[in-house]
Amino acid sequence: MVFSPDRLFSVPFWVSFKIGTIMKEPKQLSVSAIENGTVIDHVPAKNLFKVIQILGLDHIDNQITFGTNLESKKLGSKAIIKIAGKFFEDADINRIALVAPDAKLNIIREYEVVEKKEVQVPDLIVGIAKCMNPKCITNFEKVTTRFRVVSKKNVALRCWYCEKITNQENMQII
Amino acid sequence: MLMKNRSLVSIDDLTTDEILSILDKAAGFEKQPVSNLLSGKVIATLFFEPSTRTRLSFESAINRLGGKIVGFTDSSSSSVSKGETLYDTIRMVNSYCDLIVMRHPVEGSARYASEIATVPVINAGDGANQHPTQTLLDLYSIRKTQGTLDNLNIFMVGDLKYGRTVHSLMMAMSRWNTTFNFIAPDELKMPDEFKLYLDNLGLKYYEHSDFTDIISRADIIYMTRVQRERFSDPIEYEKVKNVYVLRNSMLQNTKPNMRILHPLPRVNEIHTDVDSNPKAYYFEQALNGVFTRQAILCTLLGII
Numbered sequence: 001m002v003f004s005p006d007r008l009f010s011v012p013f014w015v016s017f018k019i020g021t022i023m024k025e026p027k028q029l030s031v032s033a034i035e036n037g038t039v040i041d042h043v044p045a046k047n048l049f050k051v052i053q054i055l056g057l058d059h060i061d062n063q064i065t066f067g068t069n070l071e072s073k074k075l076g077s078k079a080i081i082k083i084a085g086k087f088f089e090d091a092d093i094n095r096i097a098l099v100a101p102d103a104k105l106n107i108i109r110e111y112e113v114v115e116k117k118e119v120q121v122p123d124l125i126v127g128i129a130k131c132m133n134p135k136c137i138t139n140f141e142k143v144t145t146r147f148r149v150v151s152k153k154n155v156a157l158r159c160w161y162c163e164k165i166t167n168q169e170n171m172q173i174i
Numbered sequence: 175m176l177m178k179n180r181s182l183v184s185i186d187d188l189t190t191d192e193i194l195s196i197l198d199k200a201a202g203f204e205k206q207p208v209s210n211l212l213s214g215k216v217i218a219t220l221f222f223e224p225s226t227r228t229r230l231s232f233e234s235a236i237n238r239l240g241g242k243i244v245g246f247t248d249s250s251s252s253s254v255s256k257g258e259t260l261y262d263t264i265r266m267v268n269s270y271c272d273l274i275v276m277r278h279p280v281e282g283s284a285r286y287a288s289e290i291a292t293v294p295v296i297n298a299g300d301g302a303n304q305h306p307t308q309t310l311l312d313l314y315s316i317r318k319t320q321g322t323l324d325n326l327n328i329f330m331v332g333d334l335k336y337g338r339t340v341h342s343l344m345m346a347m348s349r350w351n352t353t354f355n356f357i358a359p360d361e362l363k364m365p366d367e368f369k370l371y372l373d374n375l376g377l378k379y380y381e382h383s384d385f386t387d388i389i390s391r392a393d394i395i396y397m398t399r400v401q402r403e404r405f406s407d408p409i410e411y412e413k414v415k416n417v418y419v420l421r422n423s424m425l426q427n428t429k430p431n432m433r434i435l436h437p438l439p440r441v442n443e444i445h446t447d448v449d450s451n452p453k454a455y456y457f458e459q460a461l462n463g464v465f466t467r468q469a470i471l472c473t474l475l476g477i478i
Contacts, residue, residue, distance in 0.1 A: 135301050137282035141259055161282025162303050163184065165367065 033065070037084040039106040040096075045069050047099040048079035050173045054096050054128055055088070062086045074102065090120070095128055097121040098155055098171060121152040129157060130172040136162035145174065178476030181288035181295040185306040185346045193346070197314050199469035199478060200462070207465065211477050212241030218271035219245035220263070221298070222254060222278040227438055227460060228298050228307070232275050235467040244270060264290040273475055276300075294474040302338050308437055309342040311466040315459040316347075316394055319433040323350040327391055331357045332398035332418050332443060334364040339437045340398060341368055348372060354379040355388065359414040361405055384417055390427045395420070397436045397456075399443050422447040435459050 043051050045068045052058055052066075063084040072078035087107060096103060097119045107115040125147040131138045138145045138161055147157035147166065156167045177192060188196075217236050221229050229247065236243055246252040254263060260283060267274060268291045276287055277298040284297035284304065299305040317323050328347060330340045334356050344354060345368070354372065356364045356379060363381065372379050382388065389395070400418045405411040419442060420434065436444060436456040448454050472478045 131282075133281060135279075135281045137260070137280050137286045140280055141261060141286070143286055159282065161285045162301075164281070164303075 034063075034082050034084045034108055035111055037062070037082065037086050037108050038088060039108060040081040040083075040093075040100075041078070041104045041106065042072065042075060042102045043079040043081065043096075043100045044075055044102075045077040045079045048081070050099045051079075051081065051096045051103075053173060054099065055092070057081070057083065060086070090117070091122070093117070094120050094122045095125075098125065098129055098157075098168075099173060101155060121149055121155060123149055125149060125157055128173060129166060130174050131159045131162060131164065132166040132170040132172070133159065133162050133164040136164065138162075177473050179294055180474060181284075181291070181297075182306050182470060182474060183284045183288050183295065183297045183300075184304045185309045185342050187306070190349050193310065193313065193349075196310055196466070196469045196473055197317055199473060200310075200314050200465040201318075203465040203468040204462075207468065208238050210240035211472055212236060212239035212475070215241045215273070215475065216271045217241050217243055217245075217471070218267045218274045219243055219247075219298075220252075220267060220274060220276045220278075221245065221247050222249040222252075222276070222283075224248050225277050225298065227463070228277065228305075231460070231463040232296075232298065232307075232467050235464045235471060238464070239468055239471065241471075245275075260287065261290055264295075267291075268293055273471065296470060296474065299338075302336060304342060305338055306342065307463070307467055307470055308339050309346050310470065311459065311463040312339070312343050312396075312435060312437070313346060314466045315433075315435055315455060315462050318462065319455060320393055320431060323347070325351050325353075326393040327353045327355065329355045329357060329385060329389070329392040329395045330364075330398070331385060331395060331420070332400045333362045333404060334358040334398070335362040336404060337398045340364075340396065343396065344368060345371065348375055348377055352377065355382060355385070355392070356380070357382045357385040357418070359383065359400065359410070359418070361410060362400065386424060389424060390429065392432050393429060395432065395434045397434060397440075397443050399439075399441055419443055419445060420448055421445045422451055425451055425453055428453065 048066065048068050057064055066079060066081040068079040070078050070080060093105060101119060101121060103119045105117040106113045127144045129145060129147060131145055136159055137143055146160035148160065150156050150158045154168060156165050158165055219229060219232055233243055249255060264287045271293060273294050274291055275296045275298050276284055279301050281301035281303040284295060284300040288295040297304055297306055313323065320326055334340050369379065397420055400415060402411050432453055433455040434453055438456060438460055
């Protein structure tokens with residue numbers, strides 16, 4: 001099944017509202033609602049669709065539910081994504097570090113959280129972000145962008161080609 | 175030979191030992207500039223934008239070593255004007271030559287070309303990004319005039335914001351415990367990212383808006399052009415334009431070993447009355463570019 005806006009209607013009703021205002025124990029529900037799969041929590045609400053795009057979730061057939069604009073003490077407003085029957089390699093999941101550096105993963109098997117993972121910012125970013133330098137070759141020809149991560153805390157990337165820095169404020173996901 | 179068949183895109187591609195090895199070879203070419211070391215070799219010089227010194231210097235270096243040159247001097251006379259991509263141009267030229275020298279206005283184009291080509295690529299300037307052969311000839315000139323690269327006090331004067339030569343030279347010289355003095359108007363100060371680079375290495379640097387009173391401390395004065403078009407306010411340019419002009423009268427109390435460098439072209443930032451002073455070194459510096467490029471060409475082709 002291809003992911004589409006229609007599928008929003010298949011999202012459980014509670015995710016459209018702020019967790020805690022309707023459900024008594026929303027946290028448990030958010031984790032245990034899928035039998036097997038991955039829950040990605042603590043995604044900044046504004047970057048939900050970027051995470052979906054980076055992980056290619058809009059091109060897979062697995063059942064996916066998500067909620068956004070949920071209260072978060074750390075982020076202010078967060079999103080959560082649940083992907084049934086899908087488990088990610090670390091290298092794949094670390095690709096979202098650019099837009100969701102605080103994301104936490106819960107690996108679910110038979111409704112139980114069997115493993116928790118944190119996103120690690122990789123040393124090399126390939127083909128995810130756009131170089132902010134309009135004079136960079138990657139903005140002229142079909143070149144896969146490549147960056148060395150020069151700062152992992154406030155993510156800053158040095159372009160492999162033009163050597164200019166792209167930081168979080170001017171980062172665009174391809 | 176470690177550097178054989180490697181490209182030279184950025185000065186950071188080279189280890190300190192590799193830099194010193196190139197400078198040693200350049201000294202050899204200064205003693206004996208003419209030979210047949212490049213006999214039978216074809217070098218492509220692709221200048222997608224106009225260049226005088228760099229192109230002539232490369233072509234002089236190749237000719238003195240008996241090599242042949244193919245190429246173009248601006249993109250209007252190449253297939254680029256027909257819309258050809260850089261990828262296709264490099265794939266095509268690659269099969270015609272043993273080494274490519276390329277200048278291109280787009281930043282990162284040289285790194286990209288080096289990934290496409292199977293022959294070595296020398297970056298002769300990619301926009302405002304890198305110009306490593308200029309940096310190597312600057313290092314050669316500094317070592318030749320000072321006898322060492324260690325513990326020198328380098329004054330960089332003029333446009334420190336946009337000048338790629340000062341950025342590359344600063345980063346290269348940071349390997350030899352250099353003390354830097356940056357002299358620039360507020361609008362053209364050394365960008366923070368480069369100062370942070372020095373901070374991280376624990377190197378000393380000082381910033382000034384004038385250098386008349388401190389010039390006696392300099393071992394090297396590296397002059398650059400302050401261009402009117404860099405200023406958002408033309409009145410600001412008028413205020414500072416004469417502060418960054420070096421005159422012969424300013425050189426009286428300078429160190430005997432002090433030398434003045436400039437990547438050229440000069441406009442008016444070094445008064446012509448400096449030219450006859452033995453401390454003026456910018457024209458010799460340009461000549462050193464030929465020896466340095468001879469050394470780079472032969473090194474990357476694995477000839478010496």
